[in-house]
Amino acid sequence: MSTGLRYKSKLATPGEPGDVDKQYVGFATLPNQVHRKSVKKGFDFTLMVAGESGLGKSTLVHSLFLTDLYKERKLLSAEERISQTVEILKHTVDIEEKGVKLKLTIVDTPGFGDAVNNSECWKPVTDYVDQQFEQYFRDESGLNRKNIQDNRVHCCLYFISLSGTGRLRPVDVGFMKALHEKVNIVPLIAKADCLVPGEIRKLKERIREEIDKFGIHVYQFPECDSDEDEDFKQQDRELKESAPFAVIGSNTVVEAKGQRVRGRLYPWGIVEVENQAHCDFVKLRNMLIRTHMHDLKDVTCDVHYEKLPRAVHPADDQVKLTQDSRMESPIPILPLPTPDAETEKLIRMKDEEVGGEQGRSHGGWAGRGEGPGWVVEPGWWAGSGGGARLGAGQAPPSARSHRPLPLLPRPQLRRMQEMLQKMKLQMQDQ
Numbered sequence: 001m002s003t004g005l006r007y008k009s010k011l012a013t014p015g016e017p018g019d020v021d022k023q024y025v026g027f028a029t030l031p032n033q034v035h036r037k038s039v040k041k042g043f044d045f046t047l048m049v050a051g052e053s054g055l056g057k058s059t060l061v062h063s064l065f066l067t068d069l070y071k072e073r074k075l076l077s078a079e080e081r082i083s084q085t086v087e088i089l090k091h092t093v094d095i096e097e098k099g100v101k102l103k104l105t106i107v108d109t110p111g112f113g114d115a116v117n118n119s120e121c122w123k124p125v126t127d128y129v130d131q132q133f134e135q136y137f138r139d140e141s142g143l144n145r146k147n148i149q150d151n152r153v154h155c156c157l158y159f160i161s162l163s164g165t166g167r168l169r170p171v172d173v174g175f176m177k178a179l180h181e182k183v184n185i186v187p188l189i190a191k192a193d194c195l196v197p198g199e200i201r202k203l204k205e206r207i208r209e210e211i212d213k214f215g216i217h218v219y220q221f222p223e224c225d226s227d228e229d230e231d232f233k234q235q236d237r238e239l240k241e242s243a244p245f246a247v248i249g250s251n252t253v254v255e256a257k258g259q260r261v262r263g264r265l266y267p268w269g270i271v272e273v274e275n276q277a278h279c280d281f282v283k284l285r286n287m288l289i290r291t292h293m294h295d296l297k298d299v300t301c302d303v304h305y306e307k308l309p310r311a312v313h314p315a316d317d318q319v320k321l322t323q324d325s326r327m328e329s330p331i332p333i334l335p336l337p338t339p340d341a342e343t344e345k346l347i348r349m350k351d352e353e354v355g356g357e358q359g360r361s362h363g364g365w366a367g368r369g370e371g372p373g374w375v376v377e378p379g380w381w382a383g384s385g386g387g388a389r390l391g392a393g394q395a396p397p398s399a400r401s402h403r404p405l406p407l408l409p410r411p412q413l414r415r416m417q418e419m420l421q422k423m424k425l426q427m428q429d430q
């Protein structure tokens, strides 16, 4: 039986008509408040596009957002392209639709995959992604945390070239493997109008096999809740089955069956970008903008960002608070209080509780305090000679199970690590 209290309005008198209305406190409007605040603040999204020149990246971006972000693009000749090094170009545009503002940033990678020797050509891209994480980390640890500009890359559309074999090329594997732990990769088959449906089906199968074979973790769509309606579940199934999406882009509007549609006009007919029988463009657009934009941002923040700063930020290079380093430190460190037996018992119980929950929520991977991307040593907080280690272990490729739950109180840990880093630097200067 519920023992919860119901607060009534001060004016409510039992038995009065409208009594039920007066039991209405008003927190049912919370979603509206959140909605209003979010709309006022606006949204941001950073999308990276990668793949060799001429695969249709800029055309697809134009078709997706109906905005020409490439007005000032200089087209290079084949010769210039071969000698060009990989560049990172950022285009930002503010779009508004029905009063909702979106600050869209497209990160382009001209020159990627165009050279004769493409080994390591993804390095400038990985460096860029790391820099955005570092910048965010610095901003988050700084004073003006309220107005942080989030430039982290939330999604990368990777254009797979239609090579005759249907196999992934070394540059595709290299790029995706270098970035899959840092960014949500969505592989695409571009210019799908160059293949017949049977060829697309086979190509998709082969790409899925290759992705598995090379252990590449592309973006996994979240599991659909069991209480969703059948239509939604069906859409979700279709979305998952369609990956990798085969898309067509076009900057022109043509007339088909008396209607003006975005498409490509051929002597034998018209391919329509938004016709689901012709390609997966609508599925990709719905996924990116209408259904999964938030999830892409959440995964960037909760999975990729959680994993990465520890690997790239010098302040975070697995600093261990050991007995020795404390003794060597010229700066006196006050001993942290040692918990008494009763407190220790309570902490142990809490640890076990958390460990058990982690095991359950991650399909029971690990024992207490262990997951694929992290190891937490008991007693890390108490200065008892333990350390907080966050290893760079690989997450299993399964759907959502590779999202680690944040185990440690991140802000405190970061502040502690920053403090230690400052102390380290001071010691080096002396």
Ligand code: GDP
Binding pocket: 052, 053, 054, 055, 056, 057, 058, 059, 060, 190, 191, 192, 193, 194, 247, 248, 249, 250, 264
């Ligand atoms: P980018 O260098 O990857 O940005 O490629 P572009 O978007 O500039 O496209 C290069 C050429 O491919 C242009 O002539 C486009 O018209 C053409 N193109 C773009 N998308 C498609 C498509 O889906 N199908 C076909 N057949 N051609 C396309």
